[in-house]
Amino acid sequence: MINQHVISIDPEKFKVINLSDYTTWGIGGPSASVVVRTENELVDTVGFLNEESIPWIVLGRGSNMLAPTEGWSGVVIFLKGHFSEYFFKEERLTAGGGAHLPSVAGAACTKGLAGLVFAVGIPGTIGGAVYMNAGAYGSSISDFVEKVRVFHSNGLIEYLTPEECGFKYRFSSFQKSDSIVLSAELKLFKNQKSSKKLRREVREILQLRRLKFPLHAPNAGSVFRRPDFGPPPGKLIEDNGLKGYTIGGAMVSRVHANFIENTGRATSSDVMNLIELIINEVEKASGITLVREIRKLGEQI
Numbered sequence: 001m002i003n004q005h006v007i008s009i010d011p012e013k014f015k016v017i018n019l020s021d022y023t024t025w026g027i028g029g030p031s032a033s034v035v036v037r038t039e040n041e042l043v044d045t046v047g048f049l050n051e052e053s054i055p056w057i058v059l060g061r062g063s064n065m066l067a068p069t070e071g072w073s074g075v076v077i078f079l080k081g082h083f084s085e086y087f088f089k090e091e092r093l094t095a096g097g098g099a100h101l102p103s104v105a106g107a108a109c110t111k112g113l114a115g116l117v118f119a120v121g122i123p124g125t126i127g128g129a130v131y132m133n134a135g136a137y138g139s140s141i142s143d144f145v146e147k148v149r150v151f152h153s154n155g156l157i158e159y160l161t162p163e164e165c166g167f168k169y170r171f172s173s174f175q176k177s178d179s180i181v182l183s184a185e186l187k188l189f190k191n192q193k194s195s196k197k198l199r200r201e202v203r204e205i206l207q208l209r210r211l212k213f214p215l216h217a218p219n220a221g222s223v224f225r226r227p228d229f230g231p232p233p234g235k236l237i238e239d240n241g242l243k244g245y246t247i248g249g250a251m252v253s254r255v256h257a258n259f260i261e262n263t264g265r266a267t268s269s270d271v272m273n274l275i276e277l278i279i280n281e282v283e284k285a286s287g288i289t290l291v292r293e294i295r296k297l298g299e300q301i
């Protein structure tokens with residue numbers, strides 16, 4: 001399934017990777033990939049791939065992503081270099097699309113800037129967090145976003161306001177486009193809490209997450225979105241007796257039923273079959289149709 005064409009054009013630039021090494025589920029076969037470090041490199045690369053009609057996707061830390069076991073015939077783009085950087089100016093934070101969210105959130109706390117404590121345990125990038133409107137404990141990244149620098153695949157680079165990003169619960173308009181988050185500017189706030197207190201909150205959150213989530217096994221966080229009404233997905237799944245239910249190497253976590261663990265040799269089909277089964281069982285029992293939060297590589301909703 002690897003795109004041999006693109007590799008043969010420039011084997012120095014386009015490398016074969018195993019997607020299982022780049023997703024937190026540890027699932028996925030071979031794919032072509034490219035690392036870009038500057039906006040110019042990204043613009044050139046996307047322009048070239050579009051001209052060649054080769055599908056592409058930007059992958060962050062793969063912490064919300066199911067990649068096909070049989071591999072992918074497109075090109076996975078990684079944002080590194082300039083895109084991994086972040087800096088603070090008073091209460092404002094500018095972070096590249098490839099910056100590691102827990103590191104950025106931790107650095108903000110160390111500076112005594114509040115707001116991002118919720119994000120210290122979300123193992124993605126700034127780009128992935130904006131795309132997913134990641135959140136926890138009643139806060140989402142959109143609560144702090146002032147503007148987002150984006151690259152539209154027609155070549156245009158511009159800043160979008162939060163309204164233009166169409167943020168909703170675990171949703172942004174990026175999920176319906178192929179625009180790339182280059183960086184985000186966030187407005188945090190100084191409050192009475194010292195950086196020492198913020199760091200204590202960070203430790204408490206990380207401890208809580210270690211207890212509540214199956215961090216011992218490869219997973220991709222919550223599989224389903226919280227429905228608009230009714231109990232949370234974990235409760236609905238648990239009430240159906242599905243904790244521990246296994247298909248192939250994919251198992252409904254015994255620690256938190258809204259997580260699916262890769263017990264060792266799960267394939268992407270195992271995970272998808274388990275997801276379908278959960279949706280059907282929960283729908284039969286409660287009338288609630290669970291909606292997937294995790295993304296399948298290459299899909300657009």
Ligand SMILES: Cc1cc2nc3c(=O)[nH]c(=O)nc-3n(C[C@H](O)[C@H](O)[C@H](O)COP(=O)(O)OP(=O)(O)OC[C@H]3O[C@@H](n4cnc5c(N)ncnc54)[C@H](O)[C@@H]3O)c2cc1C
Binds near residue numbers: 121129180219
């Ligand atoms: C243990 C664990 C705990 C988690 N806890 C939470 C939680 O508390 N709250 C929460 O909201 N999520 C949580 N998640 C899910 C996940 O970490 C978030 O959704 C995160 O924001 C995904 O970021 P990522 O960089 O890994 O994105 P990826 O998984 O790499 O990609 C997700 C989507 O974003 C797109 N994307 C990534 N970068 C860009 C970019 N620069 N421009 C455009 N599109 C981009 C990708 O194409 C893909 O469609 C958890 C995951 C794990 C494994």
